[in-house]
Amino acid sequence: MDEFNFQDSIKGISEKLGGWLDSLILNLPNFLLAVIVFIIFVVLAKYIGRIFERVTRRQIKQDSIRIMVVKVIKAVVILIGFFIALGLLNLDKVLTSVLAGAGVVGLAIGLALQGTLNNTFSGLILSFLPELQIGDWVETNGYAGTVTEINLRNIVIKQSDNNYVIIPNSKIIEEPFKNFSRTPRSRIFVNCGVGYESDLEMVRDLTLEVIRDHFPQRGNEEIEFLYQEFGDSSINYVVRFWADVTKNRDILVAQNKAIIAIKKAYDAKDVNIPFPIRTINFKNQLSVNKSGD
Template sequence: MVYQDKATKDTTDQIFDNTHTAWSELQDKLDNWVDSLILNLPNFILAVLVFILFILIANLSAIGINKILRKTKAQHSVRVVAIRIYKAIVILIGFFIALGILDLSTVLTSVLGAAGVLGLAVGLALQGTLTNTFSGVVLSFIPKIQIGDWVETNGFEGFVIDINLRSVTLKTADQNLVSIPNSKIVDNPFKNLSSDDRSIAILECGVGYESDLEFVEKITKQAIEEALPQEKTEKVEFFYKEFGNSSINYEVRFGIKETNAKDELLAKHIAVKAIKKAYNENNINIPFPIRTLDFGKNKFRSETLEIKNRSTS
C-alpha cells in the first residue's frame, strides 16, 4: 500500500514537472515572439508602407502612361491590356521589396521554387483559363477588333465594350451584355461591321409576269439611287433570279453606310418604301402567292346532286 502511494506520488510529480516545463517553454517562446515583434515592428510598418506606396505609384503612373499612349496610334484595347500588365508588374515589384524589408528573402526563394512545381500542376488544371488569357493578349493587339466595334461572332452580335484577359464583352441590340471567352473569338470567324463604314445591302422582291422587265429594272435602280445615294465606286446592281410560282423574282444590291446592324435595317427600310412608291406610280404589280384548288368537274357535280337528293328526301 505504501509502495502504491509512493508510485502515485512520483507520477503526479512527474506530470507536474512536465507541465511546468512545457509552460515555461511556451512562455519563453511567447516572450521571444513578442520581442521579435517589437524589434521587427518598424520593419513591418515600413514594408506595409512601401507596398502601399507601390500601389499608389502603379495607379498614378498608369494615368500618365495612358495619356501618352493616347497620343500614339495604339488601339484602345492595347492600351487597356498594356496598362493592366504594367500595374501588375509594379505592384509585384513592391511586394518583393516588402518581403526583402521583412528579411524574408529565403522564404521567398523557397516559395518561388515550390511555385515552379505548383505552377506546372496548376497550368495543366487551368488550360482553358490560360488559353483565354493568352488569347486576350492576342486580341488586344489585333487591329481588326477594337472596343467600340460592332461584331458578329459565335452566334452573337453587338458593340465590343471590353476586352480583358478572360473574355470579350458585347452589348447586343437588346441592351444585354454577352461575355464570350477569348479563345472562342480567336478560334472562330468573326464579322466586324465597323471596319469599314460602307457595306452592301441585298434586297429581294418579285414582279408580275405581265411586267416589262427592262422597265422594272430601270425604275428599281432609280428609286434606290434617289433614296440612298451611292458613292463614286458603288452602283446599284439588279439581277433577275428565277421564275417563281406567282412572280419573276429578282435581287438588288446597293451600297449603304453601315457601322452596325441597325444601319442595314434602316437602309432596307428606306429602300422598300422607295421601291413600293415607285411601283405604285408606274403601275408595277408586286403579286402575292395564289393557290388554285381543282376538285374536278365530274366529282364536284356528283357531290352537288347527292346533296340535293338528300335535301329533297
C-alpha cells in the same frame, strides 16, 4: 568533465560567431551592392510601368487589361533585379533552387488553370487586335451586338434586344467573327419580284433610278440589278447597292428605305408585284344519301 565540455561549447560558439562576423564583413560590399541593385530595379519597374501605360493607352482601351499588363511588366522587372541581387551575393545554389521551385509551381498552376490562362492570353491578344475594339458591332458565335467590354476572361456584347452576352476570349480567338464597324460602307441586298406581264427592261431602269436617287454611290461603287429566276408567280430579281453601314441596324434601315421607294415608284408606273394566290376548286361535289327515303 562537465566544465570542460561547457568551455568547449562556448569556444565553438565563439568561433562560429566570429566566422559569421568575418563573412559578414567580407560580404558587406556585395550585400550593399545587391540591395542597391534591387532598389534600382524596383524604381525602374515603376517608371517602365508608367511609360508602358502611356504608350498603350490608345491601343488598349480597356482599363482592366492595361492595368494587369502593367502589373505583370513591373513584376518581371523586379524579379530580374531579385535574381541579379542573389547572383551578387554568390547565392547561385539558392537561385537555382528558386528557379526550379518556380518552374514546378508554375507548371502545376498552368495545368490547374489551363482554361483560365487560355482566356487570359486570348484577352491580351484581343486587347492589341485592331479588328476588334470597344464600341464595334460584331457577329460571333451565333450572337450579334455592340462590344461593351474586353477583359482578361471574356468580352461582353450588348445585343439589339438590350441583353448582354458574355463570350470567353478563347471562343473569339478560335471562331470567326464579323465586324460591321471596321468599314464605313457596305453593300445592301434587296430582293423583289414583278409580274410576268411586266416590261423587264423598264422595271430594271426604273429600279436603278429609284435606288440612285435615294442612295448616292461614291467612287467606284455601283448599283447592280440582276434578274435571278422565274418564280411561281413572279420574275424575281436582286438589286445591290452601297450605303453607310457600321452596325446591323443600318442595313435594316437602308433596306426599309429602298423597299418603300421601290413600291411607290412601281405603284406610279402600274408595275405589278405579284403575291401567291391559292385557288380552291369546288367542282367535285359529294352526293349524300339520306336515310329513310
